[in-house]
Amino acid sequence: MSQDSDWEPKLLGFCCRWCSYAGADLAGTSRQKYPANIRIIRIPCSGRIDPLFILKALRLGFDGVLVSGCHPGDCHYQTGNYRARRKMAITKKFLEYIGVEPERVQASWVSASEGGKFTQVVSEVTEDLRKIGPNRLFEDGE
Amino acid sequence: MENKELEQKLRQEAGALLEQGKVDYIVGYEAGSLKFSTTPLITRDRDEVSRLVINPFIVNNLANFLTGLEGKVGIVVKGCDSRSIVSLIQDNKVSRDNVVILGVPCPGLIDLGKIEKLLGKERDELDDVVREGDRVVVTAGGESSEFSPAQVLFDSCLGCELPTPQEYDLLLGEATAPLKEKTASQAKIAELKDMTPGERWEFWKGEFSNCIRCYACRNVCPACFCNRCFVEESSPQWVQPAPRWQDNLLFQAVRNIHVAGRCTDCGACERACPVNIPLRSLSREMYDIVGELFQFKPGMDKDADPLMTHYEQEEAEDLIR
Numbered sequence: 425m426s427q428d429s430d431w432e433p434k435l436l437g438f439c440c441r442w443c444s445y446a447g448a449d450l451a452g453t454s455r456q457k458y459p460a461n462i463r464i465i466r467i468p469c470s471g472r473i474d475p476l477f478i479l480k481a482l483r484l485g486f487d488g489v490l491v492s493g494c495h496p497g498d499c500h501y502q503t504g505n506y507r508a509r510r511k512m513a514i515t516k517k518f519l520e521y522i523g524v525e526p527e528r529v530q531a532s533w534v535s536a537s538e539g540g541k542f543t544q545v546v547s548e549v550t551e552d553l554r555k556i557g558p559n560r561l562f563e564d565g566e
Numbered sequence: 567m568e569n570k571e572l573e574q575k576l577r578q579e580a581g582a583l584l585e586q587g588k589v590d591y592i593v594g595y596e597a598g599s600l601k602f603s604t605t606p607l608i609t610r611d612r613d614e615v616s617r618l619v620i621n622p623f624i625v626n627n628l629a630n631f632l633t634g635l636e637g638k639v640g641i642v643v644k645g646c647d648s649r650s651i652v653s654l655i656q657d658n659k660v661s662r663d664n665v666v667i668l669g670v671p672c673p674g675l676i677d678l679g680k681i682e683k684l685l686g687k688e689r690d691e692l693d694d695v696v697r698e699g700d701r702v703v704v705t706a707g708g709e710s711s712e713f714s715p716a717q718v719l720f721d722s723c724l725g726c727e728l729p730t731p732q733e734y735d736l737l738l739g740e741a742t743a744p745l746k747e748k749t750a751s752q753a754k755i756a757e758l759k760d761m762t763p764g765e766r767w768e769f770w771k772g773e774f775s776n777c778i779r780c781y782a783c784r785n786v787c788p789a790c791f792c793n794r795c796f797v798e799e800s801s802p803q804w805v806q807p808a809p810r811w812q813d814n815l816l817f818q819a820v821r822n823i824h825v826a827g828r829c830t831d832c833g834a835c836e837r838a839c840p841v842n843i844p845l846r847s848l849s850r851e852m853y854d855i856v857g858e859l860f861q862f863k864p865g866m867d868k869d870a871d872p873l874m875t876h877y878e879q880e881e882a883e884d885l886i887r
Contacts, residue, residue, distance in 0.1 A: 475823040476796055479816050480804055496879065506877035510860065513882035514826050517855045522819060523767025532887035545887055561767060562812045
């Protein structure tokens with residue numbers, strides 16, 4: 425389709441306000457360039473993520489979802505990221521089973537001092553999405 | 567022990583519990599309006615316990631009613647239901663002190679749909695369906711046919727890991743061993759896993775095009791105990807009320823993720839589905855995912871932490887960048 429030639433992946437990021445969101449800020453203030461494909465929603469902790477948010481984002485047409493939180497051991501609330509990790513693990517496995525490409529749902533640990541890692545993760549995830557193409561999962565098909 | 571004897575014993579015990587004031591309610595099964603069918607019986611009346619039945623058609627998971635009843639409850643459970651109660655105890659939804667568990671060893675529930683298909687007859691044409699040891703004997707129009715459990719039990723029962731309740735106050739009848747027909751129990755899942763992701767999505771898309779979003783699956787599920795389900799939220803509106811396949815599938819996918827670690831693979835959702843969506847092929851896979859990733863078996867140990875409140879320092883790291 426002609427629309428596809430200038431298609432750009434749309435990535436939704438859920439970033440923990442204590443680390444990854446600050447990491448994204450640092451990337452910006454350090455004048456690093458990361459793909460503008462990501463739209464970030466700040467969440468109070470990666471543990472706040474509800475798999476519902478991920479499914480809803482895909483349902484709304486986002487090509488991929490990235491959930492990013494503090495490294496294990498660094499959670500501001502002690503254990504939020506460990507809970508996020510369990511949720512993300514089962515969500516990824518389950519969505520893969522029902523037929524969602526694994527690249528569409530990703531998770532990362534990015535600390536407030538890792539502006540570079542944030543840039544790298546967003547670039548890699550965007551590339552992954554570019555490879556698998558637009559999210560047509562919830563399209564009617566006719 | 568014969569079902570009739572079991573029933574007598576159950577009625578006696580249930581009656582005594584009510585009489586002695588040890589429970590406020592008895593939750594069990596009574597005969598339903600359709601042939602062979604059963605329906606839940608919830609009563610505080612001593613005389614009504616004579617309606618209690620035990621047979622291979624007690625398909626509901628009665629643990630579902632525990633979260634809605636106040637006071638002490640005497641409840642009839644099969645192996646899978648007892649696991650659901652344990653899971654509710656783990657989640658602090660039910661206090662162990664408030665339930666008197668009347669355990670019934672369950673050699674497996676009979677799927678009348680399978681018998682109808684095998685014999686090419688409607689359920690009303692069947693005269694009797696009984697379990698005799700490791701055979702199921704069906705009589706219809708004077709003729710009797712024998713089937714193996716693997717042919718006529720529900721898929722969930724074929725792979726059942728705990729046919730005899732582990733958590734109980736009183737066990738009626740003798741313990742029964744698991745059938746261990748795991749392959750037959752998960753044939754559909756194996757078939758799906760052989761497909762490409764795209765084919766799997768198409769499969770579920772097709773199935774959920776039939777879904778009328780009656781929420782029967784959610785309503786019969788003891789693990790679905792939220793006071794307010796996300797599907798009924800209107801601000802934000804997570805799913806559209808109209809039953810389109812997109813929202814139907816989103817609902818069921820999220821439901822399965824939300825009950826991960828609570829779902830004991832009892833199969834009540836699939837049995838309740840009026841349009842026969844193979845829901846257990848979703849829930850059983852989730853059951854195996856939590857087992858594989860976190861070595862977690864839902865509803866086995868009432869003192870264990872629930873899946874989602876527990877963590878290990880190092881686990882599942884390979885899934886994260």
